[in-house]
Amino acid sequence: MRLKLSTVVLPSLLLLGPACIVEAPGGASPEERRAATVAQVPPLSLRNGANLGGKVELAGATVQPGRITPGEQAKVTLYFKVLQPIEDDYLVFVHVEDAEGRMERMNVDHKPAGGLYATSQWKPGETVKDEFAIYLPAGAPTRALNIWLGLWEPRTDTRLKLTNPDAVRNDGRDRILLGQVPVAR
Structure with a gap:
């Protein structure tokens, strides 16, 4: 069995002077390197809790x-927990901004x-999955994208009201800031 120590500080040596650092020769093995690296950036998981009209929670x-x-x-997947029946058919509005x-x-x-x-067919207790893609044009000069969203009824041009604005990031106009996505360079 091969024991590899990257860094060890022995408490008893702290009393005698500077800490002792032990480093194994040769660096990481190929297996250790594979375990410590990823081929693709993992999904950005975001918890939210925004309550829309007492009917839906993001x-x-x-x-x-x-x-x-x-x-x-990038693919965005939203999870809406249905709290109460919704009478109208809302669209998911999404604003992607620099x-x-x-x-x-x-x-x-x-x-x-x-x-x-x-949305008029959603049943209380269900969690509805909604997927869509966002696209960043080549040469875009931004370091990150903000994703804003909510539920919007187009016939009356009204948004489902955010009932817990102090609990989630929002703009005061029933737009929820889902998150900020970094841009790779």
Whole structure:
């Protein structure tokens, strides 16, 4: 059995002087290197808890990959926990904005669940999964993208009201900041 110590500080030596550091020769083995590296940035997992109109909670989301490269896209998955029946059919509105405000906003508004499951059909107790993609144009000068979202009823041009604005990041206009996605360079 091969014992490899990267760094060891022995408490008894602290009384005698500087700490003793033991480093194994040769660095990491190929197996250790594979275990410590990833081929792809993992999803960015976000918990939220935004309550929309007492009817729906945005329970969480993932962004895959966890950073976006200019000229490529990222997949966003939202998880809506249904609290009460919803009378109207809302769209998921999504505003993708440059963190520095140098780019034009991208709108990714869409029917939830790929248009297969309207909000008026959602049942209390269900968690509805909604997926969409965001795209960052090649050459975009931003370091990060902010993803803002909520539920919007287009006939009346109204958003489902955020009932717990002190609990989640928002802009005061019923737009929830889902998160900030770093841009890879």
